[in-house]
Amino acid sequence: MNYDDFADLYDHQYDLYRDDLHLYGTLADRASGPILEIGSGTGRVTAYLTRRGADVTGLEPSAGMIRHAQQRAERDGLTLQIVQGDMRTFQLPERYPLVIAPFNALMHLYTPNEQLQALQNIRAHLQPGGQFVFDLSVPRYGAANTMRHEGETFHANGARTDVFLVQRHDEVKQGIVTEYHVDTTAPDGTLKRRHYTLTQRYYTRYEVEWLLRCAGFESPRVTGSFQGGPLDTFSDVMVFHTRRKD
């Protein structure tokens, strides 16, 4: 899944998403060394942690997302460490006490082989006993095949941009395909529509627990919120806290 086309839209959509920042910030404060963030995107979490004084390196495959992260950091007077790479195959010399994968980064692993490859590679980059924390959406999606307005309207240079999406749910492949229709209306009324497709693979809680065990991690602590509440039928996220097993 290549996020290059998304980079512009992504910042607009998720810049204000802050639900997870306190958790990852607290973990970073307690870490006894440098931190690796998998799928760092446009640096939403990377910038937050860097600003708090953490020594964090982002790993991100999309050149477009990295460019956006660096441009925004420059505007804010921050220096971000971001490495271009894929979580399945990256190789860094450092061994980290903490690796994080915020906001569904693992949903871009589509087959069991890809999932194991990435998890084993992440494990190889952890110090013995090192911590791996990540969050995934609970697989509960809105009406399928129905066009929805995302509730986002951006205004820039007199133009108005509206985001619409339609989702298809493939229960057999545990896949969610989201088609974004991004409509920009210029001041003279001219309409330009851009179209993007986002493909994600969702997980169930116990599937993740088995994957982690198979990849050499301890049995995880799973919460249903970033504040540590239990995973229950009302939870929107599953947060996994695990450690490298030696």
Ligand SMILES: C[S@@+](CC[C@H](N)C(=O)[O-])C[C@H]1O[C@@H](n2cnc3c(N)ncnc32)[C@H](O)[C@@H]1O
């Ligand atoms: C939903 S975004 C999350 C971005 C960022 N972590 C945040 O919280 O805003 C998922 C990110 O994972 C990245 N990604 C997709 N496939 C990846 C892979 N194989 N290895 C590492 N990152 C990947 C995407 O490029 C994208 O930036």
